[in-house]
Amino acid sequence: MTAFSLAAGYRRRILGRIVLLTALAGAVAAAMLLDVATGPSGVRLTDLLQADTEPALAIILWDIRLPQAVMAVLVGAALALAGAEMQTTLNNALASPFTLGLTNAATLGAALGIVFDLSLPGIPSLWTIPLNAFAAAVAATLLVNALARSQGAGADTIVLFGIAMVFVMNALLWLIQYVASADAVQQIVFWTMGSLNRATWEKDALVALALAICLPLSLRQAWAMTTLRSGEDHARSFGIPVARLRLVVLLRVSLLAAAAVSFVGTIGFIGLVGPHLARLLIGEDHRFYLPGAALAGALVMSLASTASKSIVPGLVLPVGIVTALVGIPLFMTLLLSQRRRG
Amino acid sequence: MTLYLNGLSVRYGQRPVLTDLCLPPVAAGSVVGLLGANGAGKSTLLRALAGLQSATGTATLDGQSLLTSTHHEAVGYLPQSLPQGSPLLAYEAVLSTLRATRPDLSRRAAEQRIETVFDRLGLRDLALRTMAQLSGGQRQMVGLAQVLVRQPRLLLLDEPTSALDLRWQLAVLQTVRSLTVDHGCLALIAIHDINLAARFCDRLLILGDGTVIADGPPASALTPATLSDAYAVSARVERCSLGTPIVLADSALPL
Numbered sequence: 308m309t310a311f312s313l314a315a316g317y318r319r320r321i322l323g324r325i326v327l328l329t330a331l332a333g334a335v336a337a338a339m340l341l342d343v344a345t346g347p348s349g350v351r352l353t354d355l356l357q358a359d360t361e362p363a364l365a366i367i368l369w370d371i372r373l374p375q376a377v378m379a380v381l382v383g384a385a386l387a388l389a390g391a392e393m394q395t396t397l398n399n400a401l402a403s404p405f406t407l408g409l410t411n412a413a414t415l416g417a418a419l420g421i422v423f424d425l426s427l428p429g430i431p432s433l434w435t436i437p438l439n440a441f442a443a444a445v446a447a448t449l450l451v452n453a454l455a456r457s458q459g460a461g462a463d464t465i466v467l468f469g470i471a472m473v474f475v476m477n478a479l480l481w482l483i484q485y486v487a488s489a490d491a492v493q494q495i496v497f498w499t500m501g502s503l504n505r506a507t508w509e510k511d512a513l514v515a516l517a518l519a520i521c522l523p524l525s526l527r528q529a530w531a532m533t534t535l536r537s538g539e540d541h542a543r544s545f546g547i548p549v550a551r552l553r554l555v556v557l558l559r560v561s562l563l564a565a566a567a568v569s570f571v572g573t574i575g576f577i578g579l580v581g582p583h584l585a586r587l588l589i590g591e592d593h594r595f596y597l598p599g600a601a602l603a604g605a606l607v608m609s610l611a612s613t614a615s616k617s618i619v620p621g622l623v624l625p626v627g628i629v630t631a632l633v634g635i636p637l638f639m640t641l642l643l644s645q646r647r648r649g
Numbered sequence: 650m651t652l653y654l655n656g657l658s659v660r661y662g663q664r665p666v667l668t669d670l671c672l673p674p675v676a677a678g679s680v681v682g683l684l685g686a687n688g689a690g691k692s693t694l695l696r697a698l699a700g701l702q703s704a705t706g707t708a709t710l711d712g713q714s715l716l717t718s719t720h721h722e723a724v725g726y727l728p729q730s731l732p733q734g735s736p737l738l739a740y741e742a743v744l745s746t747l748r749a750t751r752p753d754l755s756r757r758a759a760e761q762r763i764e765t766v767f768d769r770l771g772l773r774d775l776a777l778r779t780m781a782q783l784s785g786g787q788r789q790m791v792g793l794a795q796v797l798v799r800q801p802r803l804l805l806l807d808e809p810t811s812a813l814d815l816r817w818q819l820a821v822l823q824t825v826r827s828l829t830v831d832h833g834c835l836a837l838i839a840i841h842d843i844n845l846a847a848r849f850c851d852r853l854l855i856l857g858d859g860t861v862i863a864d865g866p867p868a869s870a871l872t873p874a875t876l877s878d879a880y881a882v883s884a885r886v887e888r889c890s891l892g893t894p895i896v897l898a899d900s901a902l903p904l
Contacts, residue, residue: 313767313776314760317740320777398732530752533745536735537795540728544699545750545799546721590736590779592745 324595327588331602335380338609342376343368345616347623370507378506379612379626380605381514382567386574387581387604388518389563391597392525394582395532396549396556397462398539403578404564407451407465408472409444410575413561413568415476415483416443418495422487437513441565447472448557456550462539465553501572501627503612510570517566521559522601528552529593536591576630577604580638607634650677650802652835656706659693659859666693667704667859675852677802678829682850682867683839686880689856691839692729695805698837699726710803721750725801729808729839731792734781739772739791742780746795766798769824785812793821797828804828804836810845818842822849843896847871855879867894877902 344352350367358364390403397407404410419425420439426432451472455465480499484492525532531552535542543549567574581604582596589599608630615629654672658665667690675681683691697704698715708715710723737745743766747759754762767773772790780788789812796804804825810818825836826849840846846853847867855863855875863875871894876884884898 313740313764313773316777317738317744320738530745530749533737533741534749536732536737537742537746537792538728538730538732540696540701541726541731541792541795542749543701544721544724544726544728544805545746545795547749586736590738590741592737592741 321595324589324592324599328595328599328602331588331599331606335602335605335609338606338613339376339380342379342609342613342616343372345613346372347616347621349621374506374508374511375503376609376612377508377511378503378514378571379608381511381518382503382571382574383577383581383604383606383608384601385514385518385521385563385567385604386577386608387585388522388525388597388601389560389567390578390604391582391585391600392532392556393560393578395535395591395593396553397466398535399462399466400583401579402466402469403575403582404560404567405573405575405578406473407469408447408476409469409557409561409564410568410573410578411473411476411480412447413440413444413565414495414498414573415480416440416565417498417569418480418483418487419443421494422483422491434513437565437569440569441562444561444565444568445558447476448561452554452557462553465557498568498572500625501574501630502623502625503571503615504623506570514566514570517562518601521563522597524559525556525597526594528555529597532556532593532597533591572625572627574608574627574630576634576638577608580604580607580634583638583642650711650833650835651675651709652803652837653709654707657694657697657704657708658706659690659697659702659704665859666690667697670694670706670856670859670861672854672861672864675835677833677835679851680826680829680836680838680849682846682853683837683856684843684846684853684879685856685862689879690859691856692807693859694856695726695807695837695839698803699724699805701726722799723802724805725796725799725803726805727789727792727796727807727809729811731788734779734783734788736779736781738777738779739783739787739794740767740776742791743767743794743798747798750799762798762800766794769797770794771820786814786817789813790817790821800832802834804834804838806836806838808839808841810840810842818845825849843871843876847894847896871896 348367355364355368358368393402394400416439417436420436425439426435451465451468454468484495531547534547539549582600584603585596585599589595611626611630611634614633615624615626618624652675654670657667657670659667685691693702696702698708704716743763767776770790772794775783775787793809809821822845828834829836853867853870855870857879862878863870871886873884873886876882881902881904882898883900883902884896887895889895
């Protein structure tokens with residue numbers, strides 16, 4: 308073999324991954340177009356091209372379908388990126404914002420905001436619920452992290468406290484629903500179902516902002532996270548501050564989970580499936596895995612959004628229900644076929 | 650370069666694991682074998698020196714404490730157990746280690762180092778396979794490549810040959826031996842195979858219940874009495890045709 312032949316072989320693999328990422332981005336764009344073309348009003352894509360001259364079509368395109376389609380992509384990317392980072396730093400393939408109680412905490416924060424009308428002076432009402440959700444998710448993260456640190460800050464301990472957090476947050480949510488007014492309970496139920504119906508450009512911008520903050524920061528730690536896949540002791544002995552990395556990741560995940568949950572409610576499945584799809588397709592070099600997970604999550608969520616408008620003609624099902632009912636069997640089939648192939 | 654331990658102690662809660670451990674200065678170029686029964690404190694000693702386990706006492710490398718400050722650049726630690734396979738390529742496991750710890754290296758310098766370490770360990774054919782496709786022993790070799798690519802001065806290897814077949818056991822120990830000679834580094838190796846340790850180590854530190862039972866060159870450290878104390882076995886120590894001690898264990902003694 309010639310000198311640097313390993314590096315040359317590796318660069319060919321990298322090229323393959325860049326092609327895959329580009330294909331995934333193309334698939335997301337196509338899925339988004341399909342999402343925009345689908346809706347309960349039955350207006351087709353060709354009709355929407357006339358939106359410049361028809362005010363009703365312009366409203367359907369610019370105020371309903373496009374913001375929802377963009378929100379599906381953004382929320383899918385945010386949840387999958389959060390799941391990918393959690394799975395790596397907690398060394399647990401089942402970790403996601405949903406399984407560790409962060410989504411539940413954000414939902415609780417949103418519920419508290421709804422029931423007690425926790426608005427802050429000078430803060431626009433659009434920000435009130437997301438801020439409550441974010442504050443609750445961060446508080447839950449810090450609590451889980453502090454409890455885990457008291458026991459040695461191991462990944463398994465964090466997972467254990469995270470699962471306990473799911474039950475505590477659910478119990479508190481039920482308590483709030485028990486004492487809340489019927490109107491507030493109805494609003495809270497919206498959060499727990501997961502729906503893209505209330506998407507607006509402003510809300511899209513907020514989720515995009517969370518992603519724009521988190522993704523570059525994640526990529527800056529890509530090498531450290533990739534090294535962590537070689538084992539925590541190994542990584543620590545190389546000088547990687549694993550406990551600090553874990554805390555920073557959990558804070559980023561709180562922001563992503565809160566941004567997503569605030570506007571579309573609880574969608575548990577994407578944070579799990581996005582990372583798994585990316586791992587199957589791209590591997591675990593986090594320079595490619597993290598954007599790959601975000602794109603895979605965006606793709607699945609966008610397809611789920613289309614499905615939610617197509618399963619029952621004329622009716623839009625909450626997307627959280629669709630991701631679970633349609634996505635999970637597909638995901639299980641994919642995983643099992645991968646396992647059979649070896 | 651010199652490694653020196655004095656009064657080194659480690660506790661897990663109330664339970665002492667290493668007690669007042671002392672090691673006279675070990676010079677660069679040495680390979681020190683850590684022997685002892687399961688639970689004797691070999692892994693704990695390596696973890697403490699790698700900065701993964703809090704300890705009291707003195708442990709210095711070139712006069713700088715290994716316990717109070719971070720000396721990750723100087724120390725290379727190979728854990729006893731590595732994770733099950735992942736979709737990470739062996740090449741990128743090594744690359745990520747280098748990139749995460751030495752961002753200052755140019756791409757060309759990093760690639761050069763990686764090629765060298767894969768060649769040195771004879772792993773070229775495995776470089777572009779995923780860790781999931783490798784056997785336990787092969788993963789252990791990649792773990793060693795991750796350690797060596799950083800070019801540490803002190804190697805702390807926890808049972809680096811435990812998952813390897815005979816050929817690879819010899820290959821790893823020969824590599825470590827030649828690294829210490831060529832680059833003047835120092836290696837501490839926890840190992841269960843006493844005869845391999847006698848063959849490749851300059852010095853043996855035999856531990857029992859967290860204290861030193863024997864310390865010295867293999868010919869003096871390995872005696873029926875020290876083996877009885879360390880392992881609770883009845884054993885003979887003979888010489889092979891090369892003059893290296895060979896341990897023949899005859900029977901287990903009652904505990």
